[in-house]
Amino acid sequence: MNDRVFTSSLYERVRRVIPKAEWMSFEDDVNSILELKRRRNAVILAHNYQTPEIFHGVADIVGDSLALARKAIEVEADVIVLAGVHFMAETAKLLNPEKTVLIPDMGAGCSLADSITPQDVALLREAHPGVPIITYVNTSAAVKAASDICCTSGNAKQVVESLGVPRVLMIPDEYLARNVARETNVEVLAWHGHCEVHELFNAADVRQLRENYPGVTVLAHPECPPDVVAEADFAGSTAVMSDFVGQQQPARVVLLTECSMSDNIAVHHPNVEFIRPCNLCPHMKRITLANIRTALEENCHEVTIDAAVAAPARRAVERMLAV
Numbered sequence: 399m400n401d402r403v404f405t406s407s408l409y410e411r412v413r414r415v416i417p418k419a420e421w422m423s424f425e426d427d428v429n430s431i432l433e434l435k436r437r438r439n440a441v442i443l444a445h446n447y448q449t450p451e452i453f454h455g456v457a458d459i460v461g462d463s464l465a466l467a468r469k470a471i472e473v474e475a476d477v478i479v480l481a482g483v484h485f486m487a488e489t490a491k492l493l494n495p496e497k498t499v500l501i502p503d504m505g506a507g508c509s510l511a512d513s514i515t516p517q518d519v520a521l522l523r524e525a526h527p528g529v530p531i532i533t534y535v536n537t538s539a540a541v542k543a544a545s546d547i548c549c550t551s552g553n554a555k556q557v558v559e560s561l562g563v564p565r566v567l568m569i570p571d572e573y574l575a576r577n578v579a580r581e582t583n584v585e586v587l588a589w590h591g592h593c594e595v596h597e598l599f600n601a602a603d604v605r606q607l608r609e610n611y612p613g614v615t616v617l618a619h620p621e622c623p624p625d626v627v628a629e630a631d632f633a634g635s636t637a638v639m640s641d642f643v644g645q646q647q648p649a650r651v652v653l654l655t656e657c658s659m660s661d662n663i664a665v666h667h668p669n670v671e672f673i674r675p676c677n678l679c680p681h682m683k684r685i686t687l688a689n690i691r692t693a694l695e696e697n698c699h700e701v702t703i704d705a706a707v708a709a710p711a712r713r714a715v716e717r718m719l720a721v
């Protein structure tokens with residue numbers, strides 16, 4: 399199959415969410431990336447918040463942070479390109495120390511990861527002696543290294559309850575911690591970090607959506623404020639939201655999370671109407687086909703982690719994966 403025929407068949411997958419003229423402007427980069435992947439024995443891991451031309455056009459493995467971390471262990475390639483933000487690339491590197499891990503833009507950060515430092519974690523330990531520290535994966539490797547165990551939005555409650563203690567610290571996402579606290583008898587102490595995308599949703603928006611779109615099913619990400627989660631029909635990680643839509647096939651749904659998520663799953667569910675209040679993650683949107691291509695062509699923006707940090711950080715991630 400020649401490349402033009404192949405990219406046309408790829409287009410069939412995304413035609414409901416990408417206009418043809420726009421897709422044509424992507425074809426050259428898509429073809430080049432597919433060829434570079436073959437030549438360099440590379441795979442692309444893409445988060446659910448990546449744009450559809452990346453998610454459906456060039457990615458080999460897609461998912462939420464938990465799925466990407468799990469699948470990163472199984473990758474058989476020399477090079478991993480992480481189409482996502484920096485902490486995700488660090489996690490991939492922690493789990494694949496021998497492989498080259500590239501991120502197309504080193505500036506792809508995260509407001510949650512920026513909200514806490516290893517020094518903050520040390521102060522928390524001093525203030526709460528003996529209380530285990532559970533760290534959301536949306537943090538730097540250095541913060542993970544200072545923690546006891548990691549969690550994602552998909553397994554946070556499970557991780558909290560796996561420790562068998564009456565009280566835990568969950569950092570850095572205040573809302574995730576408070577949302578998990580509502581579901582467990584374990585006391586959950588929080589830090590004050592927020593996701594700059596999910597904190598924009600509020601409970602009044604949810605009520606307005608229900609008024610404007612009668613019958614709509616509202617799904618919220620647990621990084622949303624607790625009053626938003628309380629107003630929603632269901633809350634869960636992006637993977638759980640995707641499964642919910644697949645299994646329940648609601649006639650009309652709104653996903654209170656990053657914009658591209660709806661585009662990416664709408665591709666698979668032509669009978670579901672997606673209402674799209676749009677909050678973009680500026681960090682995720684720094685990743686483009688053009689800079690993925692450049693990363694592979696020039697082997698640039700390699701992610702490295704100091705060995706003294708990598709060992710304890712890997713332990714915290716692996717402890718989570720074992721739960």
Ligand code: SF4
Pocket residue numbers: 483507508509510511536593594595596656679680681682
């Ligand atoms: S969506 Fe929020 S949590 Fe995810 S990378 Fe962007 S700022 Fe960080």
